[in-house]
Structures are given as structure tokens and as C-alpha cells.
Amino acid sequence: MHHYTENHVFCENENIAVVFHPAHNEEIHIHDFVELVYIAGGRGHQYIDGKKYSVMRGDMLFINLNHTHAFTTDKGMEYYNIYLKPGFISSELINADNAMQMLTLTAFEDFRETVGEESPVVRFSGGEMAEVESCLFAMLREYEHKENGTGTVLQSYLMILLTYVFRKMAAFGGVQPGDTRNKIGDLIQYIEENCTQKLSLTELSEQCFYNPSYFCRMFKAYSGMTITEFIHENRIKRACGLLLHSHKSVEEISLGVGYTNKTLFYKKFREKTGMSPAEYRKKVNIEYEI
Incomplete structure (x- = not known):
């Protein structure tokens, strides 16, 4: 099993990395950073800690550090990866106002059980999906160009993206912090x-x-x-x-x-x-x- 470290993903002084992947399978691996996965097209299967989940366009998954993870693609699955350093989450993204929401996001198993679904995902559709994908595309473009202030811009986009996630989770009603x-x-x-x-x-x-x-x-x-x-x-x-x-x-x-x-x-x-x-x-x- 491959172990990805921060050095495999982040350049010097980076806290956020954004990558777009065309369809390809990923063998089981583990990493010491946090990963957000958004399915941008097609279908596939995600494996988290040995459990299999079907995913499709509009699905976003949260994969915590030190959890085993793999996936297989089907029908041309494409996806975005957003990688986050754990220290960056605790020191930069979380404050007293949003910590409860972030904690809810990290406990995706509790979220799955509360909602009663068979996958640890937040699922977007329609206009919500278009907004999320627009945000992700802007993040990817900003990350690839790496201009002055890129870190600040990426952090701002990330907060917008997480706000969409929090809203979606809150819409289920039963999900509490x-x-x-x-x-x-x-x-x-x-x-x-x-x-x-x-x-x-x-x-x-x-x-x-x-x-x-x-x-x-x-x-x-x-x-x-x-x-x-x-x-x-x-x-x-x-x-x-x-x-x-x-x-x-x-x-x-x-x-x-x-x-x-x-x-x-x-x-x-x-x-x-x-x-x-x-x-x-x-x-x-x-x-x-x-």
C-alpha cells in the first residue's frame, strides 16, 4: 500500500493543492493530509477503509488523513482533488464560528448514519452542482497559474466551497454539530x-x-x-x-x-x-x- 506524504503533493509554503484528474483507477493508498474529492463526470466506486461506495457526478467526499482509500472508474469518471494540510485547517480555516460545522464535516460516518444513506458523500445537483463546479474550476485555474496572492484566493474559494457543503448538510435537518x-x-x-x-x-x-x-x-x-x-x-x-x-x-x-x-x-x-x-x-x- 502506497503512503503519500505532504511532500508528494504540496510545493514549498503551500497549504492547498488542487488537481483535476481524467479517468483512471487509483490503487489503495493512505496519506497524511486531508482530501476533498469532487466527481465532475461519469461514475465510479470509491473504497474508504475497505468499504465500497458508488459515486457519480455531483458527489463530494471528505477523506481524512490516515484513512485507506482507493477507487475505480466507470463510464469516464473525472474528478477534482483538493488537498489540505491538517495544520492549515486547524490554524487558518477554523474559528469559533465555524468549528462545529467543520467538525460535522470530518465525522462523515456519523453524517452517513444520520442521513441514512449508503455513502459518505454530499451530493449536489442542478444549480447547486453548477455553482460548485464553477468554484472548483476557478480554484484549479488559480492554483495552476500561481500568481501573487494565490494562497489567499484559494483559501477564499475554499471557504465558499465548504459553505456550500455546510448548507447541503444542514438541509437534511437531522445533521447536528x-x-x-x-x-x-x-x-x-x-x-x-x-x-x-x-x-x-x-x-x-x-x-x-x-x-x-x-x-x-x-x-x-x-x-x-x-x-x-x-x-x-x-x-x-x-x-x-x-x-x-x-x-x-x-x-x-x-x-x-x-x-x-x-x-x-x-x-x-x-x-x-x-x-x-x-x-x-x-x-x-x-x-x-x-
Whole structure:
């Protein structure tokens, strides 16, 4: 399986790339950037994470990073690809006003289940399709010519295009931006499972396409604590378990749960438990034996 990286697609200092493809098949692959696919003509089949979807002119698909993807063409299928760097989405495209909409777009499986269709697509027809295709053609022309200010123009066209997508999704009525709870919940689980690793705010916020400051506000509203507080709490919980169920030294446990600074570990441990690690081990072992 081929793995496409940003270097395969983006030129230096680019955040958006636009390509038009005539009919050809694409073998299964994966990429570390976000992809929008618009079917401009013909028919074909898209395969996303092993699931097969029939597509035709007017269909737009959102393919997140690190999802397997392939397609076969039928009856001369042509399509546009818009490639987006994940960091660009979180830092440039998303603000407090549109983050909920963008999050809904990224959760296309939830969208498919809500709408009750068999494909993770937004489908345009009639005048809507003409507007979308006009926007895409303008983006392609701008990208190929690469004049001064091309990046700004492409970003503006992209916001117009995504607005068409949001309108179409909202027209179904049942699609609500309530995926926030699920997304933050998934991230909480991720932090719990990986709290011993070095976790950056940028990495976590990009996973759900929030800018970092907005992500921090949403996380605290959902969990009742800051991200840093949550990471420390889970590290200390792990340390408590190791103090009870292992014979490792306090220093080994400190490093094992993610603390390279022993002083910080002792400080956070006392804040959470009211005692030192050695005192905790002695106390809980006595209680456990009783």
C-alpha cells in the first residue's frame, strides 16, 4: 500500500493543492493530509477503509488523513482533488464560528448514519452542482497559474466551497454539530491511553480540527479541567497503580508515567494524594494487607 506524504503533493509554503484528474483507477493508498474529492463526470466506486461506495457526478467526499482509500472508474469518471494540510485547517480555516460545522464535516460516518444513506458523500445537483463546479474550476485555474496572492484566493474559494457543503448538510435537518461530545470523548480516551507519552496541544487539537485556543475551551467545558491538569491526573493515577502492584522504585515509576523531572512528579503526586509516593505505597500496602 502506497503512503503519500505532504511532500508528494504540496510545493514549498503551500497549504492547498488542487488537481483535476481524467479517468483512471487509483490503487489503495493512505496519506497524511486531508482530501476533498469532487466527481465532475461519469461514475465510479470509491473504497474508504475497505468499504465500497458508488459515486457519480455531483458527489463530494471528505477523506481524512490516515484513512485507506482507493477507487475505480466507470463510464469516464473525472474528478477534482483538493488537498489540505491538517495544520492549515486547524490554524487558518477554523474559528469559533465555524468549528462545529467543520467538525460535522470530518465525522462523515456519523453524517452517513444520520442521513441514512449508503455513502459518505454530499451530493449536489442542478444549480447547486453548477455553482460548485464553477468554484472548483476557478480554484484549479488559480492554483495552476500561481500568481501573487494565490494562497489567499484559494483559501477564499475554499471557504465558499465548504459553505456550500455546510448548507447541503444542514438541509437534511437531522445533521447536528453534536459530534463535539464524541470527538472530545475520543480524545479523552486517547489521552488516558497515551498519557505517559509527550502530548502536545497542537497534536491534540489537530486531531479534531480545532484551533488550539478553541480546543482548550471546549476540552475544559467538557471535562471540567484543563488539558494539562487532565494529563497530570492520569499520570498520577497510573503511578498509584504501579506503587501498589509493582516493586519498581519511585524513580522508575516517575519516568514510566511520563515525568522526566522528578521534582515535578513529587509535587503533582502530593497535590493529588496529600502524601509522598513512599508514604502512599506504605499506606495502601498496609490497607491492602488488612
